[in-house]
Each structure stands twice: as structure tokens, then as C-alpha cells.
Amino acid sequence: MSPVHHDVVVIGGGQAGLAARSPGPAPVLDASGAPIHARGVTPSPGLHFLGLPWQHTRGSALLGGQGRRPAHRRADRGLRRPRGIDAGGDGMSEPALIVVDVQRAFDDPSWGSRDNPDCEGNIAALIEHWRSAGRPLVFVRHDSDEPGSTLAPGTPGNAFKDVITGEPDLLVTKSVNSSFHGEPDLKGWLDGEGIRTIYVCGITTNHCCETTARVGGNLGYDVRFVLDATHAFDRADPFGGLVTAYELARVTATNLHGEFATVVDTATAIGGDPSS
Numbered sequence: 001m002s003p004v005h006h007d008v009v010v011i012g013g014g015q016a017g018l019a020a021r022s023p024g025p026a027p028v029l030d031a032s033g034a035p036i037h038a039r040g041v042t043p044s045p046g047l048h049f050l051g052l053p054w055q056h057t058r059g060s061a062l063l064g065g066q067g068r069r070p071a072h073r074r075a076d077r078g079l080r081r082p083r084g085i086d087a088g089g090d091g092m093s094e095p096a097l098i099v100v101d102v103q104r105a106f107d108d109p110s111w112g113s114r115d116n117p118d119c120e121g122n123i124a125a126l127i128e129h130w131r132s133a134g135r136p137l138v139f140v141r142h143d144s145d146e147p148g149s150t151l152a153p154g155t156p157g158n159a160f161k162d163v164i165t166g167e168p169d170l171l172v173t174k175s176v177n178s179s180f181h182g183e184p185d186l187k188g189w190l191d192g193e194g195i196r197t198i199y200v201c202g203i204t205t206n207h208c209c210e211t212t213a214r215v216g217g218n219l220g221y222d223v224r225f226v227l228d229a230t231h232a233f234d235r236a237d238p239f240g241g242l243v244t245a246y247e248l249a250r251v252t253a254t255n256l257h258g259e260f261a262t263v264v265d266t267a268t269a270i271g272g273d274p275s276s
Helices: 015-019 071-076 119-132 186-193 205-218 245-256 266-271
Strands: 007-011 054-058 096-100 137-142 170-174 197-203 222-231 262-264
Touching (some): 096 119, 096 205, 137 205, 205 222, 205 245
Antiparallel strands (some): 007 054
16 A cells, blocks of 8 residues: 655754744645635734744654654654545544633633734634535533632633624533543544544643643554644743743743644644644
8 A cells, every 4th residue: 555645744954944933924824725704704824923934845854953852752642643534535524623721711800911912813714714615613611610710611701702603513511621521522523524634722721621632642643733813821830930921832832843743833724734
């Protein structure tokens, strides 16, 4: 059998390319080298709020110049990449969009400074595209059981933001970080629908979105993490310092890409991810 080659995403051209902010957004290209323009979306090709220059190439996936881990090393970490994931191929269903915790509580000033002001607009564009294409759509809501939480059921902050419109194919409620640890069972629903590819977006980048992507990867799904359709908040570290939301998002992308997921942007997800 001939080897299967996939178009995947490359970030940067080395460690310097990863760390440096690009002077301006470079075009997002599809596999043929043509720019991708999503309807109603200002392409964020360099995931420009992170300053990461992006390009697509065939046959490899690199983050900051580092190649994918050998297959046996990924397997040691529980990452299983199913074959035949292409939409419509091998009887598989279309990929699902998992929209995580886009709730009003996160507008509360107590959360502090955030990154990526385009997050909500990109989420809205993804939802519109998924719904118009007839693809499966999952909303996830965090129903906190912590006393005094602004995300607790019955509080104004528990409600979805206005960008979450219409009815999903599945609504999952949870009280932990992972969307796979809620009700009803997300894995059971995905498997019942024959879905092997999921796109993850929502709030926050480094908590519930990242956890959902990690668990999804460990469960064997092909996970696409739509980084510019997430946002984070500045966070105090254990040593008396502050880690910015920008840096947390960059580290999340680094942790996930090639290990648990493929990091993509909204324009790629809407324009037709060339790595699928």
C-alpha cells in the first residue's frame, strides 16, 4: 500500500521564528499555495495575535523547527491517530466542532487581562460555517459546583454569550475541565455518530480547551485545535510572577501540536483544512 501524505501546518522556521513577532500577518495558504479567505473572517494567518508566521507544507508537521515525535514515542503518551479520518472516507462522518464554555462569566473583570479580541468573532464564524455545511455541532457548558462561582447554574454568568446561536446537535454540561467528562457522554455520542475528527474552540485556551484536546487525542480522535478561536487570561505563576495570556496561548499551542492535536486557525478550518 502506498503511503498516505497529508497536508499539515508548520509554525515558524526555527526557535527564533517561533519566539519573534512577525511584522504583519502573512497569507494562509492552502496545499496549492493559494491564499485561503474565509467568508466573514479576517484571516489571522500568522495567528497574528501570537505573532506566529504560518505556512502549509506536505509530509511533515513542525512547531518551531521541531519535528513530530517518532510514532513509538507518541504511542507511549497514549496518542493514537486513527486512519481513514477524511470526511466521507471509510464511512466516517463529517468532523464535529466542539465549542467549549463560551459563557458570560468570562466577561467579568475579575478574570483580568485577556488576549485575542478576535476570539468570539472567529467562534461565531465557525458555528455559522459548520451549521450551513450541515456538520455536527457540539456546545459545552461549564456548570460549576464551586461555591460562589460566576459559572454556577442559575447565575447570569452561566449563560452562553450571544455568539452562541441556535441549537447544537449535542449539549454537554460539565463541572471539570474536560468536555469528555460531562453529561451526556461526549465520547459515546461521537462514536455513535461515527465521528473521528473534532475541532476544538472556546474558552479558555489553556484550561478547558487544552484539556479537551488532550483527552480527545488520548482517546484516539484526530483533534484540530483552532487556536485563534480561543482566548486565555493572564495568570499568576507559583513563583510570584505573572504569565501573560499571550504566552499561555503560545505554550498551549506548543504542548498540543504534533503531540495531542494539530493546531490550525479559523481561516484554515473554514476554508478546508488541508491536513484532513
